[in-house]
Amino acid sequence: xxxxxxSSGNPIVDKIRAFARSFGLPRLIIAGFLxxxxxxxxxxxxxxxxxxxxxxxxxxxxxxxxxxMVPMIHxxxxxxxxxxxxxxxxxxxxxxxxxxxxxxxxSFWVAVLFATxxxxxxxxxxxFLLNKIKGGEMMIATYVGFSxxxxxxxxxxxxxxxxxxxxxGYAGKGLRTTISLEGYYNGALANFLQINIGHxxxxxxxxxxxxxxxxxxxxxxxxxxxxxxxxxxxxxxFARAAGINIDKTRLLSVILSTWLGAVxxxxxxxxxxxxxxxxxxxxxxxxxxxAILIGGATVNKAxxxxxxxxxxxxxxxxxxxxxxxxxxxxxxMSEVIRVIAxxxxxxxxxxxxxxxxx
Amino acid sequence: xxxxxFASKLWSLFRNNTxxxxxxxxxxxxxxxxxxxxNYLLAEIIxxxxxxxxxxxxxxxxxxxxxxxxxxxxxxxxAGEIGLILVSDWQIWGIPGMILAMIISIxxxxxxxxxxxxxxxLARGREMITGYIMNYFINGIYQLIVLYAMGAIIPIVxxxxxxxRGYGIRxxxxxxxxxxxxxxxxxxxxxxxxxxxxxxxxxxxxCLFIVWFRKxxxxxxxxxxxxxxxVARAAGIDVERTRxxxxxxxxxxxGFGMIIYLQNMGNLSTYTAHSQIGMFCIAALxxxxxxxxxxxxxxxxxxxxLFHLMFxxxxxxxxxxxGDSMIGEYFRxxxxxxxxxxxxxxxxxxxxxxxxLAGRELALAQKEADK
Numbered sequence: 146x147x148x149x150x151x152s153s154g155n156p157i158v159d160k161i162r163a164f165a166r167s168f169g170l171p172r173l174i175i176a177g178f179l180x181x182x183x184x185x186x187x188x189x190x191x192x193x194x195x196x197x198x199x200x201x202x203x204x205x206x207x208x209x210x211x212x213x214m215v216p217m218i219h220x221x222x223x224x225x226x227x228x229x230x231x232x233x234x235x236x237x238x239x240x241x242x243x244x245x246x247x248x249x250x251x252s253f254w255v256a257v258l259f260a261t262x263x264x265x266x267x268x269x270x271x272x273f274l275l276n277k278i279k280g281g282e283m284m285i286a287t288y289v290g291f292s293x294x295x296x297x298x299x300x301x302x303x304x305x306x307x308x309x310x311x312x313x314g315y316a317g318k319g320l321r322t323t324i325s326l327e328g329y330y331n332g333a334l335a336n337f338l339q340i341n342i343g344h345x346x347x348x349x350x351x352x353x354x355x356x357x358x359x360x361x362x363x364x365x366x367x368x369x370x371x372x373x374x375x376x377x378x379x380x381x382x383f384a385r386a387a388g389i390n391i392d393k394t395r396l397l398s399v400i401l402s403t404w405l406g407a408v409x410x411x412x413x414x415x416x417x418x419x420x421x422x423x424x425x426x427x428x429x430x431x432x433x434x435x436a437i438l439i440g441g442a443t444v445n446k447a448x449x450x451x452x453x454x455x456x457x458x459x460x461x462x463x464x465x466x467x468x469x470x471x472x473x474x475x476x477x478m479s480e481v482i483r484v485i486a487x488x489x490x491x492x493x494x495x496x497x498x499x500x501x502x503x
Numbered sequence: 504x505x506x507x508x509f510a511s512k513l514w515s516l517f518r519n520n521t522x523x524x525x526x527x528x529x530x531x532x533x534x535x536x537x538x539x540x541x542n543y544l545l546a547e548i549i550x551x552x553x554x555x556x557x558x559x560x561x562x563x564x565x566x567x568x569x570x571x572x573x574x575x576x577x578x579x580x581x582a583g584e585i586g587l588i589l590v591s592d593w594q595i596w597g598i599p600g601m602i603l604a605m606i607i608s609i610x611x612x613x614x615x616x617x618x619x620x621x622x623x624x625l626a627r628g629r630e631m632i633t634g635y636i637m638n639y640f641i642n643g644i645y646q647l648i649v650l651y652a653m654g655a656i657i658p659i660v661x662x663x664x665x666x667x668r669g670y671g672i673r674x675x676x677x678x679x680x681x682x683x684x685x686x687x688x689x690x691x692x693x694x695x696x697x698x699x700x701x702x703x704x705x706x707x708x709x710c711l712f713i714v715w716f717r718k719x720x721x722x723x724x725x726x727x728x729x730x731x732x733x734v735a736r737a738a739g740i741d742v743e744r745t746r747x748x749x750x751x752x753x754x755x756x757x758g759f760g761m762i763i764y765l766q767n768m769g770n771l772s773t774y775t776a777h778s779q780i781g782m783f784c785i786a787a788l789x790x791x792x793x794x795x796x797x798x799x800x801x802x803x804x805x806x807x808x809l810f811h812l813m814f815x816x817x818x819x820x821x822x823x824x825x826g827d828s829m830i831g832e833y834f835r836x837x838x839x840x841x842x843x844x845x846x847x848x849x850x851x852x853x854x855x856x857x858x859x860l861a862g863r864e865l866a867l868a869q870k871e872a873d874k
Contacts, residue, residue: 226632274848277848277851277852277855278847278848278851278852278855279855280628280851280854280855281847281850281851281854283629283632284629284631284632284635284847285844285847285848285851287632287635288840288843288844288847289844291840291844292837292840292841292844295833295836295837295840295841296837296841298833298836298837299830299833299834299837302827302829302830302833303825303830319827431639478647478651480646481643481646481647481650481651482643484639484640484642484643484646485640485643485644485647488636488639488640488643489640491636491640492622492626492633492636492637492640495626495629495632495633495636496622496625496626496633
């Protein structure tokens, strides 16, 4: 990247170079790739506005899940590979909302309400654990996520759910792998204030909900507690000297992340239209992690802008590659490209030297 | 201190080996419930020890070099699979086929191992999570090669292997003509139980190699690097190179292990065979009482026995207890993950405790010096 740092005498070129450097090369490649896909789309017969709507839709489903990374990164707990734990709290909330018979728009809020205590309990346990093992958070978070998902696999079969819309028809017990949200909170946010112009449809409700949460997190990070959280993440020794209770701050960030994960999966479900149980939460952490990294976050620094840019780029590539690539070379390589790009991004971030050493 | 009572000795034995004891208890409860005959269980266990030990042994060397559990062993498994695909396309079967597949896997494993080792050197202190993500990353490249390049760029001719569209490998590659060719060589039948002598000989040779390797200069260097990187560097050891070599060796051995594993299975699930192998091998090693920074050959064999015993009996015990076979299936998956989680937590807490202890001792020494 030496050519990026060389001065050319031309202020505009310098500015562009400085921008490229701060933006990061991998991010630039991914953004360029997405731009290319958007340009190519009309030539291969895909409608630009349909593609844009798809991307916006997927953005609105996933943005809150990606947002849930922010508090933990801020407090120095690293990338939240334990996202499945938050997702489980959300799934419990969603299934309970259906079980008690809440319907329509209200059932979404009932689900959030039910998910909250689970997120608080699971988040506190998780945060307590992560405080015991400072420095090894990411690996353990991954496996805490995996074990809790497989434990819940047994629980979904054993818990006494009765709603005929959720349990297996012939056995009368045990939840189905996929539960339709038709009549419940399907589109609860997406249909609210939705704008439709021709092929373009914008899920304003979901985007507003995300904006609200994102603003909340932004505002929180600027309060006294939030600043303390950032201090703990960027320099624990300084934070301790300033009299901040490190363990308590980290615990709070983990609880916040877990709760956002729970709300995030409910937002995802209301857009997707189905609750996916059993092994589904298993692989949900990696896309969220790579999305925020693509957006420019590092292992110990993340902003709301990173979340927005990252989710848009990641979901853009997920939606665009299949359509464009398929019609161009008649080969569905999109899945492989997505796997390589997203995991390559995580490896890139892990190999960067973090600004502070523990 | 030497006069420890028997009870306290037993207690410390239990405390240091919580996981194996837990597994003995689980197996002791599940075996009678599952209702399998002892003969059947013995036959199954012997098959599984022969099938898995080589793969698990490949994990020992990076642990020695202080790089933790090598989640990147899957890379070697993929290299082994590429070797097997090519060999079965060339229609070379039996032992020669296996040996040729192993030879093909070596350069691929070495290349992947060097890449993985270099990346792990960049991500020092985060080796395990990096290796774990490397799995996914290289799996993407593996799919790119096997699903798109094979048949299009790399010549594959045999119609039983290639997809009808002309490129890409089918979901399963039959290794029927290679099936158990190593296991059946010199096999002894003992009261209905087949003992694959030759496989055990190969595994024993690897064990001997590891024992010998520990005593070589390179092996000693690795242990020094594992103990303390800075001290090793001061002693003139090329730390980066030693770490890369340990990962390369592990990757190559994992490739061989995967070929032995698959010749026993008799068919290769092209896109899924390697996806869980790392997790199961690591879980088995940990069940045998190993930890992130300490593992012996004994841990491997105890682990593979206990872990697979649980694996065999859990589904049927679950069916008897809960009336649902899925419960047992999920239970064994849960236990595998929980064991890894538990071992990682134990390791991190222990590391922190030693660190803080060392800090306290240092502070005490300074206070003494000040007086």
